[in-house]
Amino acid sequence: MTHETPLSPRPLADLADLAAGxxxxxxxxxxxxxxxxxxxxxxxxxxxxxxxxxxxxxxLLHPGPPTGEERLRAALLHAGPGAMVTGLAxxxxxxxxxxxxxxxxxxxxxxxxxxxxxxxxxxxxxxVRSAALPTAEEAGGVPVAPVARALADAVGRLTDAVAxxxxxxxxxxxxHCEAAAVVRELSRARxxxxxxxxxxxxxxxxxxxxxxxxHLYRMVxxxxxxxxxxNVDLRxxxxxxxxxxxxxxxEQAVAVDLDxxxxxxxxxxxxxxxxxxxxxxxxxxxxVVHLTPRSLREHPEQQATVVRTALAAAxxxxxxxxxxxxxx
Numbered sequence: 001m002t003h004e005t006p007l008s009p010r011p012l013a014d015l016a017d018l019a020a021g022x023x024x025x026x027x028x029x030x031x032x033x034x035x036x037x038x039x040x041x042x043x044x045x046x047x048x049x050x051x052x053x054x055x056x057x058x059x060l061l062h063p064g065p066p067t068g069e070e071r072l073r074a075a076l077l078h079a080g081p082g083a084m085v086t087g088l089a090x091x092x093x094x095x096x097x098x099x100x101x102x103x104x105x106x107x108x109x110x111x112x113x114x115x116x117x118x119x120x121x122x123x124x125x126x127x128v129r130s131a132a133l134p135t136a137e138e139a140g141g142v143p144v145a146p147v148a149r150a151l152a153d154a155v156g157r158l159t160d161a162v163a164x165x166x167x168x169x170x171x172x173x174x175x176h177c178e179a180a181a182v183v184r185e186l187s188r189a190r191x192x193x194x195x196x197x198x199x200x201x202x203x204x205x206x207x208x209x210x211x212x213x214x215h216l217y218r219m220v221x222x223x224x225x226x227x228x229x230x231n232v233d234l235r236x237x238x239x240x241x242x243x244x245x246x247x248x249x250x251e252q253a254v255a256v257d258l259d260x261x262x263x264x265x266x267x268x269x270x271x272x273x274x275x276x277x278x279x280x281x282x283x284x285x286x287x288v289v290h291l292t293p294r295s296l297r298e299h300p301e302q303q304a305t306v307v308r309t310a311l312a313a314a315x316x317x318x319x320x321x322x323x324x325x326x327x328x
Contacts, residue, residue: 024061025073026098031059049262055123068103072142075125079110084136084143086111086128087157090150091167093139094176098166099154099188109153111145124305128153134233147176152185161196168204172211178294179208180262209260212293216258219296226311228256234281236321242284243277244328253286253320254310285320 026034031041041059041120044051052060055078060066066074076083084090087109091099102108107126112119114129121127151171158164172179183192183201191197213231220228228247234255235241247256247257257278278288287310295303 007049025054025070025077026059026061027057027077028059028077055125062181068101070142071124072102072108072140075108075110076142078122078125079112079119079127080116082133083110083112084133084145085109086145086150086169090139090144091147091154093142093144094147094150095139096167096170096176098163098170109157111149111153113175138190147171148181148185151182152189153190155186156189156191160200164196165200165203168200169207172204172208175297178292179204205260207291209258211244212258212260212296215293215296215300216256219300220247220307223301223308225304225307229325233288233326233328235324237324237327242281244324245288248325249311250325252311252314253317254307254314255281255286255288256307257288257290258293258296259290273281285318286322286323287317 028038028041032038039053043049045053047060048063050061050063052063054060054066054071054074058072058074058077059121060074072085072089073117076085085093085102085108089102089105090110092101106124108124109126109128111128111130111133113133114131116127116129119127134146135148137146138144145153148171151167154167155164158167171177181203186192186197186201192201205241215310217230219225226249228249230247231244233241233244234248245255246258248254257274258273260322281288289307289310291306292301
C-alpha cells in the first residue's frame with residue numbers, strides 16, 4: 001500500500017469497543033471516520049434504537065439517558081475545539097456548593113470565540129461568544145472557564161439578588177479568586193449597572209477586606225513578627241489627616257497598607273489617592289509596605305520576609321517625623 005492509498009474505514013464493531021471503553025459520544029464526522037454512513041446513524045438513532053441523537057451533531061452510543069458528564073461532553077463536542085464550560089455549570093465544577101450540579105441544569109453554557117458565527121445554541125447547549133477567550137482550566141475532567149469569568153457569565157443570567165450575593169461571596173470566601181478579579185469581569189460584562197449586582201459587589205468588597213485582614217493577622221503571628229498597632233489613622237500634630245493603615249510599627253515607622261482597591265473606578269481616583277498617601281508618608285520617613293490579599297493568602301512567608309526586612313532596615317534610616325497614631 002502506498003501513501004496515496006485511502007485508509008479503509010474502521011468497522012462498525014469497533015464502536016462497541018469504544019463505548020465499552022468509555023468513549024460513548026461521537027460527532028457525525030467521527031462516525032463517518034469509523035465507516036458509519038449518515039443513513040446508518042439515523043437508523044440507529046430512531047426511537048427504540050441502540051443510539052440517540054443528543055445534539056444536532058452529537059450521537060450517544062447507548063440508549064439510556066445521558067449522564068451529567070455526557071451532557072457536558074456533548075455540549076463541548078457541539079461547540080467544537082477550544083470551547084469551555086462556563087456559567088453555573090463551571091462554578092459547580094470549580095467546587096461551589098451554591099451552584100447546582102451540572103446534571104440538574106436545564107441549560108449548559110459553553111464559551112466559544114466570537115468568530116464562530118455559524119455555531120448556534122441547541123438543546124441544552126447554550127453558546128456564549130467572547131471576543132477574547134480566557135485560558136481554560138480543567139475541572140471535573142473537562143475544560144472550564146476561570147472562576148471570575150464563569151461568575152460573570154452566571155451572574156449575567158441571574159435576577160435573584162440573594163443567589164448573586166451568595167455566589168460572589170463564596171468566590172472570595174472559598175479562596176477561588178480575589179474580589180478585584182471578580183469586579184473586573186463584572187465590569188467587562190457591563191453588569192455593574194444592575195442594582196442587585198452593585199449591592200452584591202459592595203458586600204463582596206467588605207468580605208474581601210475582612211478576609212485579607214485575617215490573613216494579615218495570621219501572617220504577623222505565625223511568622224514571629226513583632227505585634228503592630230492595628231487599623232490606625234495617622235495625623236501630624238495639629239495638622240492634617242495622613243491616611244488610614246492596616247498595621248503600623250511606631251518604633252520602626254513601618255506601615256502595612258492592604259491593597260484591596262475597587263477597580264470599578266475608571267478614573268483611577270482611588271489609585272491616585274493611595275499613591276499620594278504613600279508618597280506623603282514616605283516623605284515623612286515612614287516606610288509603607290503594600291500587600292495584596294492574594295499575596296497574603298498564597299505566599300505569607302514571602303510577605304512576612306518583606307515586612308521583616310523593612311523593620312530591620314529602620315535602624316539605618318533617619319528618624320521619621322513625629323506623627324499622632326489614632327484608632328481607625
